[in-house]
Amino acid sequence: MKRVLLSLSMILALSACGENQKSSEEAKTTETEDQEISTREGLEEQPEAEAPETDYEHEVVVSGLNIPWSFTFLPDKSMLITEKSGELFHFKDGKKQSISGVPAVYSRGQGGLLDVALHPEYKSTGWIYLTFSSEEGEGDGGNTKLVRAKLNNNQLTDIEDLYKAEPNTTKGQHFGSRIVFDEAGHLYFTIGDRGNRDENPQDITRDGGKVYRLNLDGSIPEDNPFVGEENAKEAIYSYGHRNAQGMIYHPETGEVWLHEHGPQGGDEINIVKKGLNYGWPEVTYGINYDDSIITEQTGGPEFEDPMFYWIPSIAPSGFVYVTSDKYPDLKGDLLVGSLKFQYLEHLELDGTEIGKRTKLLDGVGRLRDVREGPDGFIYAAIEGTGIVKLLPQEEEASN
């Protein structure tokens, strides 16, 4: 019976998308808690993340949001928040104001207004970077676009187009797209495989299934790995990715780390390195949603292994390396949102080793993004709720 229910939900998801390759997020969205989850033969399912000894309390800071995809903090500690539907909000002094002049988004499936991030020297430059799905260019549908703009009196001005992936497609899945900066003047952003795993991720002459690296003005760094290769998309930094919706700049190692959605099973954490191939779909720890096999291989000499993978998939979104002293239990560890299981996963980290995994805020809702604020508090974006603050646990001694 469970299997029948699952199949029915998958047929619905499939017909809704009009596609023959299912989307991790959308298929996961239609899944119910009591379904069976299949795992590839020979691969062990991991234990679930454990319940914490004491869970964190949280309080809603910004309410009235539907799908808050991302948020960031301006120097005055007010907040910019993207709604996937295409609205950008400025939350200041307890009020949420809509910002005008935001580029039109191609709102379909997982597409919409995606990440928002500030230039590393925002105070002197005023640049705000945004990713979103856009209909710009030839052909029906859309693809992921990166722009930068300035904010004046709740209006976006001086918009500069920095990158637009092609071709457009009416497929609704796997747009990416997170933005991070390193300390050497580069911007990294992700574009998912756009539901075309057979053509995009392994081909450096095509967009999709990639991490991109640009200079902050959108120009291509001369030392990007595929500069000068025939027909290459020279903005590509690494490839063979499926759909990364979480990315960090690791402040201790100076590396870019991401997590990406697997198919059924096989979500991954990867350390992003120049010019390397992360394997999708040639190697994966996952299988198709109909339980059929994508590949028998989980790795190979030409592919970079994940640092960590999840079986079953948690549908990860949002990623933080905690530096704040406000949460001694979390400091130096990773936090990842789970869309599918609706909690915040705490992964204990020792170098590149993942230790104990704990479920925080269990049942809070589809957890879309997580950030550490300039005030040292952890904030999370939860669908249907808004932005919440994780309240530090008081030490016994101070009670």
Ligand SMILES: [Ca+2]
């Ligand atoms: Ca991989």
